Amino acid sequence: MLHIQNRELVVPGQLIAEGGYRVHEGAFREGEQVYASVVGLADLRGQDIQIIPLQGRYIPKRGDVVIGVVVDSHYSGWILDMDSPYTGNLFVSDLLQRKVDLVREDINQYLSMGDVVVAKVKDVDERMRVQLEAGEPGMGRVEGGKLVKVSPTKVPRVIGRKGSMLNTLQDVGECRLRVGQNGRIMIWGRDPRMINAVVEALLMIEREAHTSGLTDRVHLMLEKIKSEGGE
Amino acid sequence: MYKIVSSVKRDYIADLVRQGKRIDARTLDQFREISIEVGPVKSAQGSALVKIGKTQVIAGVKVEHAEPFADKPDSGMLIVNAELLPLASPTFEPGRPSENAIELARVVDRGIRESDAIDLEKLVIKSSEDVWAVFIDIYVLDHDGNLIDASALAAMAALLNAKPLEDEAWTLPEFPIQKKPVAVTVAKINDKLMVDPCLDEEGVMDARITIATIEDGSICAMQKGGIKCFSREELEQAYELARVKGSELRAKLG
Amino acid sequence: MKKPEKLIVDGKRLDGRTPDELRPLKIEAGILERADGSASVELGANKVLAAVYGPREMHPRHLQQPDTAVLRCRYNMAPFSVDERKRPGPDRRSVEISKVTREALEPVLFLELYPRSAIDVFIEVLQADAGTRTAGITAAAVALADAGVPMRDMISSVAVGKIDDTRVLDLTKDEDNWGTTDMPIAMMPRKKLITLLQMDGHFAKEEFGQALDLAFKGCEQIYGAQRQALRDKYAIKKGE
Numbered sequence: 001m002l003h004i005q006n007r008e009l010v011v012p013g014q015l016i017a018e019g020g021y022r023v024h025e026g027a028f029r030e031g032e033q034v035y036a037s038v039v040g041l042a043d044l045r046g047q048d049i050q051i052i053p054l055q056g057r058y059i060p061k062r063g064d065v066v067i068g069v070v071v072d073s074h075y076s077g078w079i080l081d082m083d084s085p086y087t088g089n090l091f092v093s094d095l096l097q098r099k100v101d102l103v104r105e106d107i108n109q110y111l112s113m114g115d116v117v118v119a120k121v122k123d124v125d126e127r128m129r130v131q132l133e134a135g136e137p138g139m140g141r142v143e144g145g146k147l148v149k150v151s152p153t154k155v156p157r158v159i160g161r162k163g164s165m166l167n168t169l170q171d172v173g174e175c176r177l178r179v180g181q182n183g184r185i186m187i188w189g190r191d192p193r194m195i196n197a198v199v200e201a202l203l204m205i206e207r208e209a210h211t212s213g214l215t216d217r218v219h220l221m222l223e224k225i226k227s228e229g230g231e
Numbered sequence: 232m233y234k235i236v237s238s239v240k241r242d243y244i245a246d247l248v249r250q251g252k253r254i255d256a257r258t259l260d261q262f263r264e265i266s267i268e269v270g271p272v273k274s275a276q277g278s279a280l281v282k283i284g285k286t287q288v289i290a291g292v293k294v295e296h297a298e299p300f301a302d303k304p305d306s307g308m309l310i311v312n313a314e315l316l317p318l319a320s321p322t323f324e325p326g327r328p329s330e331n332a333i334e335l336a337r338v339v340d341r342g343i344r345e346s347d348a349i350d351l352e353k354l355v356i357k358s359s360e361d362v363w364a365v366f367i368d369i370y371v372l373d374h375d376g377n378l379i380d381a382s383a384l385a386a387m388a389a390l391l392n393a394k395p396l397e398d399e400a401w402t403l404p405e406f407p408i409q410k411k412p413v414a415v416t417v418a419k420i421n422d423k424l425m426v427d428p429c430l431d432e433e434g435v436m437d438a439r440i441t442i443a444t445i446e447d448g449s450i451c452a453m454q455k456g457g458i459k460c461f462s463r464e465e466l467e468q469a470y471e472l473a474r475v476k477g478s479e480l481r482a483k484l485g
Numbered sequence: 486m487k488k489p490e491k492l493i494v495d496g497k498r499l500d501g502r503t504p505d506e507l508r509p510l511k512i513e514a515g516i517l518e519r520a521d522g523s524a525s526v527e528l529g530a531n532k533v534l535a536a537v538y539g540p541r542e543m544h545p546r547h548l549q550q551p552d553t554a555v556l557r558c559r560y561n562m563a564p565f566s567v568d569e570r571k572r573p574g575p576d577r578r579s580v581e582i583s584k585v586t587r588e589a590l591e592p593v594l595f596l597e598l599y600p601r602s603a604i605d606v607f608i609e610v611l612q613a614d615a616g617t618r619t620a621g622i623t624a625a626a627v628a629l630a631d632a633g634v635p636m637r638d639m640i641s642s643v644a645v646g647k648i649d650d651t652r653v654l655d656l657t658k659d660e661d662n663w664g665t666t667d668m669p670i671a672m673m674p675r676k677k678l679i680t681l682l683q684m685d686g687h688f689a690k691e692e693f694g695q696a697l698d699l700a701f702k703g704c705e706q707i708y709g710a711q712r713q714a715l716r717d718k719y720a721i722k723k724g725e
Contacts, residue, residue, distance in 0.1 A: 011715045012630050013593075013638035013675045028595075028637065035675075037595060037635035039715050054719050056633025057521060057540060059599070069237045085540040085554075085602035114238040127551050128600045147239040153633070186239070192247075196256070210719075273530065274612050275565035285518040289611065291565025312573060317559065318536035318607040320519050325559050325607075327574075368564040368573070370609070372534065373517045 006044045010036040016049060026051025041210060054210070058084040058152035058182035060121050060130045065139075067147070067180035068132065070115045076102055078111050080119065080132060082182045083149065088130040090119060097135030116142040116186070118178055138178070145188040148199055150206045152183035157209040158202065165205065165215050172222040173198040197225040236434040244435050248423045254432065255284075259425040260472060267384065267483055269392040277393030277406070281385040284429060285375035287319075290367060290385035292393045296356070296400070297364035307354025307362045311340035313369040313382060320374035338454045339369060339383045342412040342443035346451035349390065350407035356400050363396075376430035379441050379454075380480070383414035388484055412451050413480045414443040415473035419461065424468055426476050440466065442473035446481065488663045492648040498660065500529075504653040507643070507703055512623070512714040514631045522632025524714065526624040529657060530614035532566075535624035537632040539604035554599035558587040560621055562610040582618045589622050589642065589671040589681035595635040604634060615658040616644045619669045622681065627711050631718065639711050640680060642671035643703035645696045647686060652695045654703045670700040674708035677701065 002017045004010060016027060017034045026038045027049050036042070040051040060066070060082065068080030068088055077091040092100045092107045095117075100107065111117065118139045119132040134140045150158060158179055159166050170177055175189035175198050185202065189195045201218045208214055244254050251259060263284030272278035275291035297308055313336035315323045323329075328336075343349065354363035367389065369382045393406040418428035418436040428436055438457030445451055450470070455461065461469070492499060502508070508529030517523035520536035527533075543549045560582040564570045575583075590606065606628065608621035619642035626640040646656045648664035661667050666686025672679045688696060 009716055009719055011639070011712050012636035013673075014712075026635070028635075030637075035637070037637065038633055039630050039719055053633050055522065055631060085542055085599055087542065112238075114236060114241070116237050116239045126600070128602075142239060144242070145239060146243050147237055192252075272532070272563075272565055272612050274567055278565065287517070289563075291563060293565050293570040295570060312564065314573060316561075316607065316609060317538075317605065318517070318520065318523075318534060318609055321538050321541065366564065366570050368570075370563055370611070372609075373519055375518055 002044060004042050006042060008042045009040075010042055010051060011039050012037055016042060020047070021049045022047050024048060024050040026053055053153045055151065056153055058082060060084060060086055060088065060124050060128070061181075062121050062124055064121045064181040066119055066121060066132070066182040067142075067178065067184035067186060068117050068119055070111050070113055070117060073108070073111070073113075077107070080117060082130075083184060084182055086128045086130050088119065088121070088132040090117070090132040090134060094122065094131070094133040094135065095140060111141060116147060118142060118180070118186070142178075142186055145186050146195055146199070148185050148187065148202055150183050150185065150202055152181065154206045154209045155179060155181055155183055157205055157214070158185065160215055165218065168215055168219050168222070169198055169201060172219055172226065173201065174226070194226065197222055240431065241435045244432060245421050248420045248425070251423070253425065255429060259423060260476065262427040262476065262479075263429065265384075265480070265483060267388050269388055275389070276396065277389045277391070279385045279388030279392055281381050281388060283377055283381045283384075283427060285373060286377060286381050287373035288378065288381040288385045289370045289372055290382065290389040291370070292389045293366040293368070294393070294396050295364050295366065297362055299355070299359060299362040304359035305352060305355050307349070307351040308364040309340065309344055309349060309351065309367070310364060311336045311343065311367045311369065311386065313339065313371070315371050315374070319371045323374070334454070334456070335378055335382055336369065338379055338414070338441055338452065339367070339386050341452035341454075342383055342414050343367070343386060343390070346410045346412040346443070346445045348387070348408060348410040348412050350409050353403060353407040361400070363401075374430065376433045377416055377427050380414050380416050380427060383412070383443065384480060384484070387411055387413065391484060410445050411481050411484055412443045412445050413477040413484070414441050414452070415476045415480065416441040417469040417472050419457075419459070419465065424465060424472065426472055440469050442470055442477075444474055444477040448474045448478070486659065492660060492663055493651055498648075498653065500657060504651050505699055505702060507655045507706055508657070510707065510710050512627060512710045514627050514714045514718040520628070520632075522628040522630070522634070524624045524627035524631060526620045526627075528616060528620045528655070530612060531610070531617055531620045532612040533617060533620040533624050534609045534611065535621060535628040536607045537604065537625070537628045537634065538607075539632070540599040540602035540634070541605070543601060543603040548603075549601040552597065552600050554596040554602045554604050556587055556591050556594060556596060556604050556606065558583050558590065558606040558608070558625070560586055560608045560610075560618065562613060562617070566610045566613045582621075585681055585683065586618065586622055586625065590625055590629065590640055592678070592680050593637045593640055593673060594629070595637070598635060613658070615656050615661040616669070619644050619671065622671045623707055623711065627714055630715055638673040638675045639708055640671050641674045641704040641707040641711060642669070642681065643700060643707055644669040645700045645703065647688065647692065647696070652692060652699055654699045668696055668700070670697075670704070672701070672704050674704055
């Protein structure tokens with residue numbers, strides 16, 4: 001038996017359902033009862049219960065694409081801050097996708113402190129030690145552009161269903177975006193005015209993530225700014 | 232905790248500044264939105280909550296009996312203390328006051344003390360024995376840059392809000408304020424000067440200068456910070472900014 | 486102010502409340518920009534802020550626990566929060582309150598989800614009128630939820646006591662000074678499990694039970710305000 005409606009806002013400890021439901025993130029079971037563990041929106045699909053959190057820090061998961069900042073180095077690689085409780089370790093061999101002779105090659109030529117890197121979570125162990133890799137096309141060190149930050153819980157909304165929101169941002173905003181699951185987003189574009197417009201749009205998505213018709217509103221807003229032309 | 236600013240952010244801010252623009256679309260001589268709420272803390276003699284953008288600082292004034300310093304038997308005392316609360320930023324840690332907290336308190340202190348904002352001679356109850364000590368406690372609640380200006384403004388607003396003490400030794404009709412010093416901090420990024428640096432700008436600024444002025448535009452305290460330098464022309468330009476912006480801030484004190 | 490002859494006259498307390506009445510209560514969630522989660526609680530003349538940072542990397546590293554997050558709490562009073570200026574920095578009282586606050590909050594947190602990390606709770610009392618530790622815990626629980634830290638339940642907290650031989654809810658400073666008993670309590674409102682209990686003064690056998698009844702009633706009301714504060718912050722605003 002369900003005690004709440006789908007998409008209802010719930011708070012920690014709130015009773016959601018009783019019975020044999022499958023319990024996913026944001027909820028927990030005590031005997032027959034299922035409760036919310038976070039502030040979020042209930043996502044109820046058949047026998048599956050999940051609470052979509054509205055707040056919270058990024059916790060790395062294998063396969064996630066993240067945007068990291070180099071904060072330290074060691075003899076065979078770098079430590080990346082991911083705006084998470086956990087840093088990521090990137091071996092030079094996982095950046096270059098080849099064996100590296102550490103005696104002959106100076107790895108400092110590849111990355112320095114403060115560099116921004118697009119990487120993928122290769123592995124997370126039970127103690128939350130994170131290995132990264134950055135060999136795929138489009139990964140590795142980032143050049144130029146603007147780095148912005150949204151709450152990691154809003155990333156699915158920034159991407160949208162089948163990438164619809166991301167397409168709108170890129171096509172109408174005339175910018176190229178790279179979205180990290182950790183909430184960091186890189187924006188590249190020719191017109192600083194449109195870059196700022198996309199940043200505005202991202203802030204709007206973050207603010208109104210839980211409302212409907214958002215993609216259309218973002219579209220309208222970007223079109224409007226575009227039609228206003230230069231200063 | 233040392234914070235590394237990403238190269239992308241540094242380049243982006245520097246690039247905007249080169250065009251005379253800022254990351255939050257302000258002009259170089261523009262403060263963020265400022266609000267002053269006076270008297271939020273009733274347990275204090277006077278108090279004020281100042282917001283500059285997302286930065287929030289609360290200041291509380293307490294007045295107590297004290298024995299004067301031996302070399303100043305006929306003067307009340309002023310003690311300014313600042314707390315960079317760990318609540319206000321992920322980089323603030325609990326424990327003894329950091330050098331930044333001490334610098335902040337001392338810069339605010341100098342502005343108030345050197346301008347004679349408080350008529351300390353009126354705060355004497357009995358020469359060499361009993362005077363009033365004015366404590367200004369600055370509480371940083373949310374750190375999004377430019378703590379000095381927000382703190383100085385909060386301290387001054389709290390002093391102006393201070394009520395006469397309910398104590399038989401207190402004989403003054405009101406709290407003896409005679410000047411309104413106001414601090415304006417000017418940051419330098421890539422040879423451009425700007426007022427009221429936000430946190431992102433502080434993260435990449437080369438240097439800053441804080442200039443406290445009083446009503447007639449004269450200077451009562453200054454403090455340079457940061458690891459790079461200012462030319463003479465830049466200092467004159469910074470003073471002009473501080474004078475003009477200072478009078479705008481002062482108007483907000485009422 | 487001198488101690489009045491009676492603290493309860495015709496069933497009314499000095500501030501006009503009945504014995505089982507809470508002071509005016511206002512809770513707001515998400516009031517600070519930098520913190521991961523935050524809340525303010527105003528209860529009568531009390532003004533308390535709480536901020537949560539985390540889960541975040543634990544420093545110093547030797548305090549990391551391989552299989553769980555570590556909860557750290559700091560309760561602190563502003564120098565201007567009380568009549569006589571309080572010297573800044575921790576004293577024995579605030580160290581003890583910080584400890585019992587941590588123990589009051591920890592039972593509801595799923596700390597095991599975040600190995601090696603730290604969750605920091607900072608409580609700042611801006612204006613004090615008795616009951617600051619319980620107001621701080623109430624605020625901290627809302628701030629933890631606001632930070633997205635998974636919780637089994639809320640924690641709601643209030644003090645009860647005895648004045649003029651009557652059990653009363655939520656004592657003011659005057660009542661605390663002149664009354665005989667003060668008992669701060671924190672509980673999980675859903676399961677009615679107590680996570681903080683301190684007491685000084687005197688309760689006869691049956692009085693203790695009556696005081697607990699009052700505390701449960703008070704916490705129920707506080708719990709409602711906590712949930713409302715979270716809903717108000719996140720609710721879909723009409724017209725948007």
